[in-house]
Amino acid sequence: MRRLIFTFVALLCLSFCTAMQVGAQAKAPSEYAVKAAFLYNFTKFVEWPPDVPDEKDSLLQICVIGENPFGNELENIIEGMKVGGKSVTVSYTRSAEEILSYDVVFIAQSEESTLDRMLKILTNRAILTVSDIDDFAERGGTIGFFAEDDRIRFEINVDAAEETGLQISSKLLRLARIVD
Amino acid sequence: MEIILEELTNIEAVLMGMNLLKSSHMEFVSEPHNISTELRRGACWRPFQGVKEYMMNSLTVRIFVFAILVGGFLNGSTWASQAGSEDLDLAQMSLEDLMDIKVTSVSKKAEKLSDAAAAIYVLTGEEIRKSGARTIPDALRMVPGLHVANIDGSTWAISARGFNASFSNKLLVLIDGRTVYSPLFSGVWWDVQDVLMEDIDRIEVIRGPGATLWGANAVNGVINITTKQPGKSQETMLVVGSGTYERGAGALRYNGPVGNNGSLRVYGKYFDRNEFDASSGIDTKDDWWMGRGGFRYDGALSDLSDITVQSDVYNGKAGANYVVPDINAPYTTVLQEQTDITGGNILARFSRQSQSGNQHTVQVYFDQAARKDTWVDFSRKTYDLDYQHSFGVSSQLDVIWGGGYRVNHDKVTSGLYISMNPTERTYGLGNIFAQIDYAIVPNRLELTLGTKLEYHELTDLEIQPSGHILWHPARDHTLWASVSRAVRTPSRVDREGELFIAAVPPLSLANPTPIPVKVVFRGISENRSENLVAYEVGYRSTLSNRITLDVTGFYSRYNDLLSLAIGEPEFDENYPAYIILPVDIMNTRDAETYGVEFAGAWKTSERVEFKLSYSHQWSYAGFGGEGVSFGSLKSFESPGPSNQFSLYATTEVRRNINVTTQIRYVDEVERQGISSYVTGDLRLGWQVLPQLELSVTGQDLLEKSHTEFISEMGRISTGVERRFHADLKLAL
Numbered sequence: 001m002r003r004l005i006f007t008f009v010a011l012l013c014l015s016f017c018t019a020m021q022v023g024a025q026a027k028a029p030s031e032y033a034v035k036a037a038f039l040y041n042f043t044k045f046v047e048w049p050p051d052v053p054d055e056k057d058s059l060l061q062i063c064v065i066g067e068n069p070f071g072n073e074l075e076n077i078i079e080g081m082k083v084g085g086k087s088v089t090v091s092y093t094r095s096a097e098e099i100l101s102y103d104v105v106f107i108a109q110s111e112e113s114t115l116d117r118m119l120k121i122l123t124n125r126a127i128l129t130v131s132d133i134d135d136f137a138e139r140g141g142t143i144g145f146f147a148e149d150d151r152i153r154f155e156i157n158v159d160a161a162e163e164t165g166l167q168i169s170s171k172l173l174r175l176a177r178i179v180d
Numbered sequence: 181m182e183i184i185l186e187e188l189t190n191i192e193a194v195l196m197g198m199n200l201l202k203s204s205h206m207e208f209v210s211e212p213h214n215i216s217t218e219l220r221r222g223a224c225w226r227p228f229q230g231v232k233e234y235m236m237n238s239l240t241v242r243i244f245v246f247a248i249l250v251g252g253f254l255n256g257s258t259w260a261s262q263a264g265s266e267d268l269d270l271a272q273m274s275l276e277d278l279m280d281i282k283v284t285s286v287s288k289k290a291e292k293l294s295d296a297a298a299a300i301y302v303l304t305g306e307e308i309r310k311s312g313a314r315t316i317p318d319a320l321r322m323v324p325g326l327h328v329a330n331i332d333g334s335t336w337a338i339s340a341r342g343f344n345a346s347f348s349n350k351l352l353v354l355i356d357g358r359t360v361y362s363p364l365f366s367g368v369w370w371d372v373q374d375v376l377m378e379d380i381d382r383i384e385v386i387r388g389p390g391a392t393l394w395g396a397n398a399v400n401g402v403i404n405i406t407t408k409q410p411g412k413s414q415e416t417m418l419v420v421g422s423g424t425y426e427r428g429a430g431a432l433r434y435n436g437p438v439g440n441n442g443s444l445r446v447y448g449k450y451f452d453r454n455e456f457d458a459s460s461g462i463d464t465k466d467d468w469w470m471g472r473g474g475f476r477y478d479g480a481l482s483d484l485s486d487i488t489v490q491s492d493v494y495n496g497k498a499g500a501n502y503v504v505p506d507i508n509a510p511y512t513t514v515l516q517e518q519t520d521i522t523g524g525n526i527l528a529r530f531s532r533q534s535q536s537g538n539q540h541t542v543q544v545y546f547d548q549a550a551r552k553d554t555w556v557d558f559s560r561k562t563y564d565l566d567y568q569h570s571f572g573v574s575s576q577l578d579v580i581w582g583g584g585y586r587v588n589h590d591k592v593t594s595g596l597y598i599s600m601n602p603t604e605r606t607y608g609l610g611n612i613f614a615q616i617d618y619a620i621v622p623n624r625l626e627l628t629l630g631t632k633l634e635y636h637e638l639t640d641l642e643i644q645p646s647g648h649i650l651w652h653p654a655r656d657h658t659l660w661a662s663v664s665r666a667v668r669t670p671s672r673v674d675r676e677g678e679l680f681i682a683a684v685p686p687l688s689l690a691n692p693t694p695i696p697v698k699v700v701f702r703g704i705s706e707n708r709s710e711n712l713v714a715y716e717v718g719y720r721s722t723l724s725n726r727i728t729l730d731v732t733g734f735y736s737r738y739n740d741l742l743s744l745a746i747g748e749p750e751f752d753e754n755y756p757a758y759i760i761l762p763v764d765i766m767n768t769r770d771a772e773t774y775g776v777e778f779a780g781a782w783k784t785s786e787r788v789e790f791k792l793s794y795s796h797q798w799s800y801a802g803f804g805g806e807g808v809s810f811g812s813l814k815s816f817e818s819p820g821p822s823n824q825f826s827l828y829a830t831t832e833v834r835r836n837i838n839v840t841t842q843i844r845y846v847d848e849v850e851r852q853g854i855s856s857y858v859t860g861d862l863r864l865g866w867q868v869l870p871q872l873e874l875s876v877t878g879q880d881l882l883e884k885s886h887t888e889f890i891s892e893m894g895r896i897s898t899g900v901e902r903r904f905h906a907d908l909k910l911a912l
Contacts, residue, residue, distance in 0.1 A: 034281050037270035041278065067656075067722070077271045094623050094655065096575075116537040117572060138483070151279060175275055 034152050035145060036073040039106060039130060042143060043083045047167035048103060049126050060086040065099055065118070066108030068092050069132075096121060107131040107141070115139065126165050137179040142166070144179075155179050297628060297648035297660035299325070299387040299718055299732040301779060305380040305408065310830050310840040312863030312877030313377065314426065314451075314905065316405065317370055321844060322828055323385045324793030325732075325777040326401075327820040329849075329889035332898040333456045333466040334498040336370040337889045340387040340401035341736060342773050342797060344820045346891045350399035350668050350710075352390070356407055356476075356490060357566075358527055358545050361397055363607075364560055364590050366671035371498055372523055372549065373405075374472060376431050376447050378417065378909075381408040387777065388734055389714050391644035391666035392630040395611055399666045399712050400736075409478045409488075410435050410445035416912045423877075423905030428452045442479030449473070455499075457885035457899035464898040465516050470496030485532040493524035501896040502555055504597060505683040507698055507758050512683070514896075515554060523549035538571040541582075555893075557593040562586060576619040580630075583612035590672065597680045600672060607637045609669075626650040634667075638675065639709055642667045656722040664716075667709035674742065674765055677703040681763070697759045698752070701744070704764050713737050726783040733776050741769040773819075774798050787832035795824045821847035821856070836867035849889065857886045859900075873909040878902070 043060055060083050064070065078088040091102075096118050099105045105127055111118060112133050119140045122129055129141045136144030137157040142164060144155050155177040161168050270278070301323050313319035317336045321328045327344050329337045339348040347367030353360050360373050383405050390402035408414055414435040421429045429451040438444045452469040474492030481487055502515040527545035543566045550559035568582035587608045592600040615630025631645035646664030653659060673679070684690050684697040691697050718732040747762035775797030782790045797820070824847065830840040842861040848854060859882045865875040880886070885899030 033270055034278060037273060037278055038275070040271065041273075041275050045275075081271065116533070117575065120537075151281065153279065172275070175279065 030073070031152070032070045033073040033076075035132065036070050036077045038145070038152065038154065039074065039104070040077050040081065040083075040088065042128065042130065042172065043088065043104060045169040045172040046128055047169075049165045049167075058086055060084075060088045060104070061102045062088065062090045062104040062106065063099055063102035064090065064092045064106045064108060065096065065111060066094065067110035069108055100125060100127070102127060104128045104130065107133060107136070109133050115141075122164075124163055124165075128164070128166055129160075143176070153177065297626070297650040297662055297718075298390070299716060299734070299777060301325075301385045301387075301730070303383040303385070305378075305382060307828075307830075308377060308380055308383070310838055310863065310865065311828070311842060312840065312861060312875065312879065312905070314429075314877070314879075315370075316373055316375070316383070318879070319377075319380075319383060320385070320403070322791070322793075322826065322842065323383075324730075324779040324826070325387045325775075325795040325824070326385060327824065327846070329846075330456075330898075330900045331889050331891045331895055332464065332500055333453055334371040334468045335500070335891065335895060337891075338368070338370060339820065340385075341734065341775065342819045343400060344889070346889075346893060346895065349671070350397065350712075351401045351403065352394055352398040353403045353405070354394070355405045356527065357529065357543055358525060358547060358564070359562075360547075362549070362560065362671075363562075363588050363669075364558060364592070364672045366397070366668065366674065369521075369549070369551075371468070371470070372494060372496075372521055374449075374470070374494070375405065375407055375492075376433060376449055378419070378431070378433065379407040379414075379445070379447065381406045387732070388662075388716050388736075389644075389646065389664040389666035389712060392613060392615060392632050392646040392664065395613075395632060396609075396634055396636070396642060396644070396667050396669045396709070399668050399710070407476065409443070410476055411437075411443035411478060414445060418910045418912060419907060421905055421907035423903060425454050425456075425879075425901065425903035426451055426905055427454055429905075429907075438477065438479065441481075442477060444475060444477045446475045447473060455898070457901035464896075465499045465501050466898050468496060468498035470494060470498075470521070481530075484534065485530070487531075488529040489527070491524070491526040495522045497521065502894045503896060504555070504894055505680055505698075507683050507696055508756065509685070511685045511696060517553045517555060519551055519553040519555075521549075521551050523547070536571075539569070541568045542566070543568075554595060554597075556598050557595055558590060560588065560590040562588050576622060578617040579614070580617075581612070581614035583610070585610045592672075598673075599678045600676050601678070602676070605672065605676070609634060609636045611635065624652055636669050636709075639669055639707075642669070642709055658720040659718070660720075661717045662715070663713070665711065665713050667711045669709050670703075670707040670767075673703055674707050675703045675705050677701075677765075683758075684761075693759065695757050695759060697749075697761050699761045699763060702747070702762050702764050704766060707765065707767055708740055710741050710767055711739050728781045730779040731776065732778075733774075735774040736772065738769075738771045738773075740767040741771055742767055743769040789830050791826075791828040793824075793826045797822055819849075819851065821849055823847040838865040839863070840865075846888070852890045854887060854889065857888070858882055859886065871911040873907075875907045875909070877905045877907070879905070 039062065043062075062074070062078070064074070074090045078090060081088050093099065096114065099122070105122070107115065107118060107129065109132060115133060116139065119129070128143065130143045130145070131141055132145035137155045137160070138144070140157065140160055142157055142160045144157075146153055146155060156168065156173060157179045158173075159180060303319060303322060307322070308319045311319065311322060317328050317338060320326050320338060326338065326340050329344065331337055331346055335346055337344045337346050337348055339345070339351050343350050345367070347365050349366035351368070353368045353373065355373065355375065361368055383403065386402045386404070388401065390398040394402050416434050416436065419431045431447065431449040433445060433447040435445045436443065448471070450469070450471040453467060455464045455467045457464070472492060472494035474490065476488065476490035478486065478488050498519050498521060500517050500519070502517055504513055504515050505511065506513045525545060525547040527543065529541065529543040531539060531541040533539045545564050547562045547564075548560065551557070564584065564586040566582065566584035568580065570578065570580040572578050585608065587606065589606040591604045592598065594600065594603060611632055611634040613630065613632035615628060618627045619625070620627055626649070628648040628650070631643060634642045634644065636642065644665050644667060646662060648660060648662040650658060650660040679701040680698065681701050682699040684699065686694050686696050714734060714736045716732060716734045718730070720728075720730045722728050743766050745764045745766050745768075747764050750760040750762065752758050752760050775795065777795040778793065780792045784790070823845070825845040827843045828840070830838065833839050840863045843858065844860070845858045846856060848856045859880045861877070861879045862881060863875060863877040865873060867873050880900050880902050883902065885901040887897050887899050890897050
């Protein structure tokens with residue numbers, strides 16, 4: 001009997017919670033929806049060197065390498081968006097050889113073990129590297145996400161940015177934690 | 181009375197086992213089945229009445245499942261329908277606004293599971309905290325294919341793929357790179373394997389052999405417990421709680437920076453746990469308490485080199501009832517034991533990474549443990565040094581190699597039940613290993629080959645090679661297969677121990693002589709390692725961002741398993757006189773096991789996640805070899821349940837309220853007469869303020885109590901009881 005009473009209480013509890021949920025407030029966005037929005041925003045505050053030969057001048061190409069953590073959040077954000085007159089596109093790949101033709105490369109956490117090699121390939125290229133791998137900026141990436149108090153923050157490795165030849169606006173630098 | 185009956189069946193089991201020996205000298209056990217089945221029933225069934233009852237409660241179970249599903253689906257669907265309309269327009273938000281958004285979960289670390297050619301499963305710290313698990317074994321119950329069973333409040337039998345026992349000797353366990361497997365008894369004392377639950381970063385469980393990298397005794401699995409790095413993601417906090425089982429529990433953690441490049445965590449933790457279910461009438465006496473404290477420092481020495489220094493100390497007292505043999509009438513006694521438990525460790529790890537991707541790691545640690553009661557009294561010290569180097573030769577070839585040396589020193593004070601000869605011993609073991617990862621077709625087909633050479637002062641050289649192949653037939657689909665060899669090195673007990681295991685009364689069915697028989701298990705110094713060759717295949721898939729599947733099949737072949745052989749009876753002329761019947765511990769048995777393990781996860785929305793696991797195994801098919809296997813005895817190396825099932829559901833009911841439910845089904849442990857059971861846990865967590873969380877946890881809710889396992893060492897099993905706990909967590 002006590003068992004039944006308990007189960008009943010548990011059931012009640014769950015349904016109560018469920019009922020409350022229906023009237024609940026707007027949900028907090030998922031981590032990667034926010035990161036996608038950050039990624040898009042970064043492109044507004046970075047200037048690519050004009051002398052880079054680029055046949056697809058009208059495109060700003062973002063590439064995600066590794067296991068795509070964004071789902072379709074990135075498409076949702078950039079859909080129909082233009083930055084500096086360029087249409088933003090996104091593609092996904094697993095092969096490090098393909099990333100050199102993009103403007104922005106997001107390195108997924110799945111690539112942690114090959115990160116150093118990948119960063120080596122990217123050295124001195126005008127490519128903005130972004131990742132949420134731990135200590136990404138410390139390890140030589142340009143912009144690294146980290147979490148603080150359930151909020152997303154980013155850090156910028158100024159030296160790495162300089163090597164790529166990208167111009168990062170002071171506004172972006174002001175909001176970032178600087179790694180040097 | 182029940183205890184004595186229980187012991188009778190134990191003796192019977194031992195004798196029955198002996199009787200299987202062709203060379204048996206024991207005429208008096210020619211009719212072992214004559215020991216009344218009535219008696220056995222009395223002994224086996226009465227304590228487990230609660231278990232039988234769950235059948236009657238299948239309705240309760242169904243309601244519970246229903247509650248989980250309804251809760252999950254409703255929440256999932258309501259969110260799904262809201263997602264479009266009420267979503268914030270992130271694309272239009274400024275960086276400042278974005279930085280102000282609180283997100284639901286921030287994953288700290290990725291699990292690159294899809295690229296592992298092994299049956300690996302990862303429990304994240306977040307999952308563990310949401311589950312309300314209060315001990316590491318509690319958390320391990322969520323892992324597919326692991327059999328986790330309480331013997332009493334402070335003793336667990338944990339194993340993968342069979343061979344379970346309270347000293348389950350084929351499973352290696354590491355905490356932050358330090359092995360906690362006892363070389364003295366071949367097993368893990370789970371009562372002292374504890375950390376601050378909030379500090380757990382992840383628990384990686386590899387089922388199947390992992391000896392090429394981890395070394396001897398990683399035969400049926402490796403459990404790798406990692407705590408978080410102090411720093412960025414941690415805070416100073418205080419947790420206090422109380423419950424029906426855990427009378428009082430508290431923990432305090434400080435986290436802060438040290439200089440420019442370092443961070444430090446200091447913690448202290450204490451709990452006082454009650455007796456488990458005493459409804460069978462016996463005062464279970466298995467209450468226990470423990471206090472522990474320690475620190476971890478992580479710092480950067482330069483841009484490319486890091487250092488970690490960490491240490492823990494603990495002290496506690498655990499009670500238990502033992503049924504022990506007695507050479508005088510009535511030939512068994514119940515001992516009420518209070519075991520003093522102390523120990524500590526200190527570890528330093530230095531790692532250096534070069535620009536070219538070379539990584540060197542040097543680790544050194546010292547670990548000591550001691551226990552004292554009338555049953556066993558020992559102390560052990562371990563010194564360990566390891567080096568590891570990994571580098572990429574080309575974009576297709578990665579190499580990892582390393583080596584290490586360990587020295588164990590132990591001292592066992594001979595008692596009535598356990599003695600060792602010599603009582604004190606120092607022994608070393610060294611190893612070198614190398615493993616290559618070769619991408620035959622980059623991102624498609626990958627081959628891993630490696631071997632470990634391990635030199636054990638007592639057993640000589642062991643070679644533990646393995647080969648794995650991994651194929652991605654398509655993106656997000658992984659097929660893998662492996663063959664590996666692993667050994668379990670003999671413990672000190674296996675080689676030099678003497679265990680007083682039973683006293684057979686005179687003029688009894690089993691012993692018609694007028695003097696009692698003292699049955700003694702004796703370790704033999706020629707004992708070698710037990711060894712295993714395992715064949716595994718697996719498939720892993722990410723069907724979508726929300727659904728993942730993982731299936732593994734294994735076939736394991738064991739040789740030189742522990743076995744028993746009856747020696748020549750000896751007459752002891754002491755007063756009172758008795759006959760000593762030595763039973764030698766040998767390794768002459770073979771066995772096979774095979775099985776399947778399944779794990780699936782489904783995230784119906786950002787806030788709702790289900791995890792399902794199922795495992796099935798066919799054990800000990802085609803036993804071979806000579807002698808009596810340990811596995812054929814009632815409580816040694818149990819094949820474990822043939823089916824296990826679990827469902828984990830977690831929902832963010834509101835932004836700050838989490839409800840997590842678990843249901844577990846564990847099949848009967850046939851040889852022990854343990855019935856199957858279904859049980860469930862429920863935790864409600866409410867983040868009242870950013871700094872304050874309140875939570876209520878109910879564990880093993882579906883029955884008043886159930887028994888899970890019988891110890892091979894006379895420790896009396898107690899019922900795992902329904903229990904509730906409330907916690908308050910304050911970030912300072």
